[in-house]
Amino acid sequence: MTRNRSFADPMQPAARITALLRRMHAIVANDATPQERLDELTRAIAQHVSADVCSIYIRQPDESLELYSTLGLKREAVHSTVLAWGEGLVGQVCVTQRPLVTADAPLHPAFAYRPETGEDPLHSFLGVPLLRSGKALGVLVLQNKKSRRYSDDEIEAVQAVATLLAEIAASGELLDETATRDVDEILHLPERLSGAAVVPGVAIGTVAFHEAPAPRHRVFSRNRTEDLKRLEAALEALLASVDDMLARSKLEADSREVLEAYRLFANDRGWHDRLRSAVQSGLTAESAVERVQGENRTRMSEARSPYLRERLHDLDDLSYRLLRHLTAGPIHTEALQEDAIVLARTMGPADLLEYDRDKIKGLVLAEASPTSHVAIVARAIGVPLVSGIGEALALAESGDAIAIDGDTGEVFIRPTEDVVSSFSQKRELQSERQAAFARERDLPAQTHDGVEIEILINAGLALDMAHLSATGAAGVGLFRTELQFLIGTQLPRVSAQQKLYHDVLELSTDKPVVFRTADLGGDKSADYMEREHEGNPAMGWRGLRMAVDRPGIIRPQLRALLAAAVGRDLYILFPMVTLGSEMSVARALLDKEIDIRRQRGQPLPRDIKVGAMIETPSSVWRIDEIARQADFLSVGGNDLAQFYFAADRNSAQTQRRYDPLEWGFLNFLKRAVEGADAAGRPISFCGEQAADCVFAAALIAIGLRRFSIPPTAVGAFRRFVRSVSVGELRDWFQNAGAAASENMRRDLSIFLRGRGAAIE
Ligand code: PEP
Ligand code: MG
16 A cells, blocks of 8 residues: 655654644634634644545534534534434444544445535545543544545544544633533433443442542643653653662563563653653643553554554553653542442452442442452452443543442443432342341251251451351351451561451351461562562462462461460361472471470460362362362362463453353362262362352252352352252253253253242
8 A cells, every 4th residue: 555645745744743733722722712713723634634624523412413613615514514423424433433534435335415515526534533531522524525545644643633622622622611511511421331240239329540540631731841841850750660660670581571671661762752742732741641642542452463562552551650740649549438439440459458448339340350359359348349341431530420230230420310219229129138138047058858058158357257147157168368468568467467367266156267378479469579570470479389489478377377276176278289299398387387386385276177279270180189188178169260261260351251160160170079079078169159059059969068158149049059959950960961061051040940949
């Protein structure tokens, strides 16, 4: 393809955009009526790209597009040509929010002829949406009589201009008062989004951003020298922080290279020059960063090479950081109002725990899967979570009303009254359901054919212990001790650990508690833990591997556990066991701590039982050997499924791809159950997936009798257990399971419903 260079002057594209933006600034600053200003702008833009026609359409609250200004079309058409939603090429640009380019508009299938505009002789068409906060506020259109191709540089320039037009339209500097109000109304229309339901529950509240967006700022600079100075200072601070990051990290050569590349990017002169010239053209430093970031994002969405995309991603991140330096805004957590629903791209479990639990009512994340640790914590503290909707971050503003449904994945930003009232009703219904479960809490978890199923809860904080009596669960099947390590700003002292374990045991009122030693590493890492970068942290240095290599963390923890459980039964569970030999090292460490207490004449727990988590495929394969070293076993289904299907549990794309209710995986689990039975060791299932009763039915069918699930799931689980018969489940699995392997969830659900099982 030959690149069409229609520009008459020899200036470089970047310099040309700068010149145009400068002109636009002068026009907006002029003392003129809004219409005169708009007309001036259309003229300037048309000249810049040598277009015969330049028009600006503005979206109206009724979703139509009104022609607000034109150079080249008939003047009478201004304010009288109104396109319906999606009508014609212009309407398409608005609906799709993407540029549309065609060399022969009348031949395009979406073309709609409007005689009053006098556009008959026009052929080439370039339409670009005026995007702001994820919404199209209008369309900027360029047309030429001749059938021509617009060059990439021209398209890029027009996009930059459109971004700026949208910004000044929103800031009130472009249109008259009524039109500005209309734009504001569009920006604040109610929005309904649909994401992935991760943690159930309904919440209504106000939007708070985990990472506060840049505060509102002016588009055009009042003092260019001052803005340049601010930009230079922010760049300097940014470079210093990147240098500091590099100096602090103790990375291996390969990983270091990546950071070095990041530093190179931060120092990139081309980037700095683009920023400076954007300020020179009259933008504030903040707008300059946003504009260059916008151009960069467009390139990123079009780049095919993964390498280039990665680098552009770095640049996006750097722009974000630079903006923070400029606005001196908080990088994290704005002060929470009552009933806050927090929005974020991603969040670690520690971040969530830092929030005031009384205030945070819900969570909307762009990325988080049901078994990610942030989801586990959200579930533990009863915070509904919806994920997979990054658009929410652009569409919502801090302080907006918002309603989320963690059962369906629906999110309503600025909900209408009807939505609010239906959400309030749903919330009420949920409370009633919870009350009904509470009334059933003392009923035995026994199947129709008299088999006892033990229901335990997953916990991680002393506060979770209240769920024991509230749900009537038989104990804690998994106490995730790492949460204490993740909340603080430093490694918790032995005394603090001992106090927590002691409190937990006291609160358990003699029900058993299985303490899992800190499963750190992977996505469970706090800021104070200096960690080397790993390409695959989930399969990296984590869990028992870390404990075995560096007993500095696990030994004090074992000491704290032994001291806290004096005179009681102590259950210790080791995470991420891969080989039997790791279990023997861990056991030896425990024995050493027991010996020390004995030598010192200190009392010991009444009984000590040691368990192994079965969450790697290798541990299922060698369960006989691991069982020899353990008193009990516990399947960590979240990790086991992640490794079995080779599908990252934290990635939204891979998470929902494989249903653990799958014939192969179930038979793999069956092997673990049979291995444990053969070795005479009790085995439980503590992955969050067991909260799903249809999956749990299959687990019961393959022989599991003990489950540790989130407290919120206990009521429904007990009701389910009491509605089925183990014999029937086992028969179904043996006789129909293989045939149902095409769609096991569907077939098993049909079977369960047919038997009157309590599944929703
Ligand atoms: C699991 O992997 O299933 C498990 C229970 O451990 P965690 O979710 O804490 O990794
Ligand atoms: Mg695990």
